Amino acid sequence: MGGKFPSGVAAVGVGDMDFGTLYQKRDLPGPRDPYELAAEAFKNALDDAGLKKEDIDGVLCVRDIKKYEYFCYKVGIEKPRLVNGLESSGRQSGIALQYAAMAIAAGMAHTVAVVYSNNGRTAAFNYGGDGDGGDPFGILHGMTSPGAQVAAMFNRYCHEFGATEQSLAKLAVSNRYHASLHSHSVMKKLFTEEEYLQTRYITEPLRLFDYCLINDGAVCIILTTVERAKDLRKPVVEMIATSACGDMASSYMKEDFFYKGLRMVSQDLCAAAGVKAGDMDCVQIYDNFTATMMFTMEGIGLCDRGGAGEYIDKVGITLGKSPCPINTSNHTSETYMQGFNHQAECIRQLRGECGERQIPDSKLAMYICSAPIISGHIFAKR
Amino acid sequence: MQEAQREKAADWLPVITEFEKPFWDSLQKDQVLMIQKCEDCGHIQFPPSPVCADCLSGAVSWVPCSGKARLWSKVIFHKQYLEPYPDTPYSVVLAKLEEGPIVTGRITNENAQKTAFDGPVKIQYVKTTDGTVLVEFVPAD
Numbered sequence: 001m002g003g004k005f006p007s008g009v010a011a012v013g014v015g016d017m018d019f020g021t022l023y024q025k026r027d028l029p030g031p032r033d034p035y036e037l038a039a040e041a042f043k044n045a046l047d048d049a050g051l052k053k054e055d056i057d058g059v060l061c062v063r064d065i066k067k068y069e070y071f072c073y074k075v076g077i078e079k080p081r082l083v084n085g086l087e088s089s090g091r092q093s094g095i096a097l098q099y100a101a102m103a104i105a106a107g108m109a110h111t112v113a114v115v116y117s118n119n120g121r122t123a124a125f126n127y128g129g130d131g132d133g134g135d136p137f138g139i140l141h142g143m144t145s146p147g148a149q150v151a152a153m154f155n156r157y158c159h160e161f162g163a164t165e166q167s168l169a170k171l172a173v174s175n176r177y178h179a180s181l182h183s184h185s186v187m188k189k190l191f192t193e194e195e196y197l198q199t200r201y202i203t204e205p206l207r208l209f210d211y212c213l214i215n216d217g218a219v220c221i222i223l224t225t226v227e228r229a230k231d232l233r234k235p236v237v238e239m240i241a242t243s244a245c246g247d248m249a250s251s252y253m254k255e256d257f258f259y260k261g262l263r264m265v266s267q268d269l270c271a272a273a274g275v276k277a278g279d280m281d282c283v284q285i286y287d288n289f290t291a292t293m294m295f296t297m298e299g300i301g302l303c304d305r306g307g308a309g310e311y312i313d314k315v316g317i318t319l320g321k322s323p324c325p326i327n328t329s330n331h332t333s334e335t336y337m338q339g340f341n342h343q344a345e346c347i348r349q350l351r352g353e354c355g356e357r358q359i360p361d362s363k364l365a366m367y368i369c370s371a372p373i374i375s376g377h378i379f380a381k382r
Numbered sequence: 383m384q385e386a387q388r389e390k391a392a393d394w395l396p397v398i399t400e401f402e403k404p405f406w407d408s409l410q411k412d413q414v415l416m417i418q419k420c421e422d423c424g425h426i427q428f429p430p431s432p433v434c435a436d437c438l439s440g441a442v443s444w445v446p447c448s449g450k451a452r453l454w455s456k457v458i459f460h461k462q463y464l465e466p467y468p469d470t471p472y473s474v475v476l477a478k479l480e481e482g483p484i485v486t487g488r489i490t491n492e493n494a495q496k497t498a499f500d501g502p503v504k505i506q507y508v509k510t511t512d513g514t515v516l517v518e519f520v521p522a523d
Contacts, residue, residue, distance in 0.1 A: 136396035137429055138486035141516060142467045143474045148457050152476050156455035159499040204458035204471070250429045253476065255454075255484070 005272065006105040009239045010229035011097075011379065013051060013113075013222030014344045015044025016184070019335040023121070023186040023215045031123035034064035035074050037218035038117035042075055045113065045220035050233030056222070058082035058103055058112030060096050063338065065117045082109035090286060093339025094367060094375030098242045100223045110224060116340045117218040125214070135251040144203075146288060147211060149252040151203040154291035157257055158205070161306030163294065165205060169193040171290040172209040172332060174318040179333035181319070181357035186215050187333040210290040212331035219340035221347070226382065236382040237350045243268035244375040258370040262299020265374050269366065270301075273378045277301045280324050280378075281362040282349055284342035286369035287331045296370045297326070319357055328357050343367050343377070350381040385488055388466040391514040404444050405430050410515050413507040416444040417481060428483035447485075449505035451477035451519060454484055456494045466510070477503050477519045488518040497521050 017040055022032075038061070046053060059080045061068040068085040072078070082103045086092040093116065100112035135143075143149075157163055173193055179185040191209070199208045229236045247254055247261040254261075270276055277283070277300045285296045294308035302324070303311035316322035329345030331338075346365035348354050368376035398406045408416045418427045420434035421441040427434070434442050454476045462468050473494035478484050488508065489497075497503060504522040507515050 135429060135486070138474075139464065140391065140394050140396075140514075141474060141486050141488055142459065142464060142472060143457070143476075143486045144459075144463045148459065148474070151457045152455040152474075155457065156476075156499070159455075201458065201460040201471075204460060251486075253484075 006101040006239060006242060008226045009101040009104050009223055010226045010382070011221055011237045011239060011347045012224050012229045012232050012234065013045035013049030013220070014347050015041040015046070015048055015220040016337070016341070016344060017041060017044065017217055018184045019186050019215055019217045020184055020188070022217055026121050026216070028122050032119045032216050034117040034119045034218070035071055037119065037216065038065045038071060038115050038220070039075055041117070041218035041220040042113060042115055045222050048234065049222050051111065051222065053077060055111050056080070056113050058100060058109030060100055060112065060114045061085040062092050062096050062114065062116040063088045064119050064123075065115060071115065080109070082112060089371070090288060090338035091369060091371035091373040091375065093286070093343065094242075094369050094377065095244060095373060097221060097223065097239070097343060097377065098244060098375060101239055101242055104223055104225060111222065111228065112224070113220055113222050115218070115220045116337060118337065119216050121214050121216045138251060146252045147206060148203040150289045150291050151206040152253055153257050153295070155205055157291070157295070163306070163309045165197070166193065167294060167309040167312050168207070168210055168290045169196040170312050171293050171317065172196050175287065175290070175327055175330040176209075176333040178319060178325075178328045178330060178357060181355070182329075182334055185334045186213050206289055206291065209332060212288050213333070213336040215336055217335055217337055219337045219344055221340065221343060235351045237347050238380050238382050239377050240380045241269040241272035241378040242376070243272070244373055246373050248372065252372065257295040258374060259295070259299050259305065261374040262296060262368070262370055263301070265376050266300035266368070269376050269378050273364075273380070275364060275378065277366065278324065280364050280366045282325050282328055282346070282359050283366045283368065284329055284345050285327055286339050286342060286371065287327060290332060292370055293326065296368055299370065300366070300368055300376070319359065325359055328354070328359065339367070339369050346377075346379045350379055385508040385516060385518060386510055388510040388514070389512060391466040391510045391516065392512045394464065394466060395514065401432055402430060408444065408446075409517075413515055414446045415449070415485070415505060415517055417447045417479070417483060418442045419445045426481045426483065428479070428485065447479050447481055447505070450480045450522065451485065451503050451505070452500045453497045453503055453519070454478040455499070456489065458491070458494070475503070475519050485517065488516050489520075493519070493521055
């Protein structure tokens with residue numbers, strides 16, 4: 001690993017929707033149609049790129065549009081050269097873009113739409129309630145979801161490195177501030193660190209504001225070759241590095257807080273791109289929970305092991321205050337599009353489309369996800 | 383709520399395969415938590431696997447764990463996710479057995495509170511009203 005891959009793949013289309021309005025209208029008699037959400041994101045991504053659906057020769061469907069044939073039928077794509085579906089967990093978001101890039105770089109497809117749709121809110125999907133993410137023995141003993149597993153990891157992490165809930169408060173406050181700068185966000189009302197500390201625990205030491213939202217929506221990202229991208233509507237954003245690494249164990253909980261796997265992935269990314277993590281203009285970290293952001297900041301080398309709290313205090317994470325803002329797009333306040341919103345944000349920041357939350361002169365952006373499949377990319381403005 | 387009162391705990395037992403039956407029989411009938419030891423390389427593992435995850439030998443034996451462990455981490459659930467666990471806040475412990483593997487188990491809120499990280503704990507077994515045997519960790523000297 002660590003080679004130059006992929007070469008010549010660009011992100012050319014991004015489509016999403018107004019997640020805040022969808023969330024306000026969440027009390028519906030039945031679930032939203034995930035294919036309807038997906039079709040809207042797909043159309044928006046085509047418009048964004050200046051492409052027609054006839055230009056799309058690859059479709060990867062993620063989460064609640066598992067029936068990829070059904071999705072393709074509904075949007076009239078009859079003979080895609082690449083088509084498949086990936087399971088529902090958020091770790092698939094980075095992987096889906098990676099598979100699309102692999103297919104394009106290998107010449108198996110030319111222009112691939114990666115389509116993600118989530119109707120978990122109105123379908124009342126009970127994350128963790130069916131023991132999702134836990135091991136069967138743990139579930140029998142009252143242990144559940146990734147949230148509880150991350151809570152256990154964070155508790156241990158505090159013991160090993162002297163971290164405190166104050167760091168989580170700062171992350172939650174910063175995520176909310178960033179979300180307040182998106183017109184489409186689910187949660188925009190600002191809160192203070194003190195107010196954070198007064199909110200209820202879910203799985204102590206994690207509180208309500210440490211948890212990702214559960215909201216409906218869809219995102220589509222279209223990838224093609226850099227050569228083709230030059231003729232399209234938006235500035236060229238190239239995927240200059242991508243890498244992944246399984247972190248396989250008997251449950252979601254990892255004794256090293258994903259550290260070794262994150263090192264492997266981030267070293268691949270930085271070697272391929274010829275940069276350091278600290279060279280990024282922004283980093284978008286998959287924040288299923290705020291604590292995961294601390295594990296990830298250390299794993300990608302923004303700071304030393306155990307140093308995330310100090311980094312948050314001294315270097316900073318927030319737009320306008322940090323040289324490398326973290327999570328101008330996030331799950332805890334903006335929208336839970338399971339990594340797709342973060343990847344969309346990388347592309348939009350590099351295009352300079354982010355309005356109030358624009359990071360000036362953005363040239364490099366990293367997406368990174370800590371999970372049982374760790375994955376990440378570096379995007380560059382061309 | 384006492385551990386013994388957890389109703390329908392058995393609903394959350396996994397589908398038990400022929401391979402895992404000795405493990406669950408030992409726990410549910412004999413009140414012994416079995417781990418696995420590779421007869422070829424000595425590797426210890428839990429949860430069980432049909433082969434040694436270190437050398438892939440099929441000669442893997444079920445052996446009782448010593449029951450001695452240290453508290454690796456703990457979580458306090460303030461939200462109910464599972465039907466047998468309505469008694470929030472309740473605690474769950476992740477205990478590192480002296481043999482190496484981490485086991486998730488029951489712990490009272492009081493014991494979770496007073497046991498330090500890496501503090502010694504030991505296994506005891508509790509039976510719920512529907513006859514399900516659970517592993518609980520209590521402070522050890």
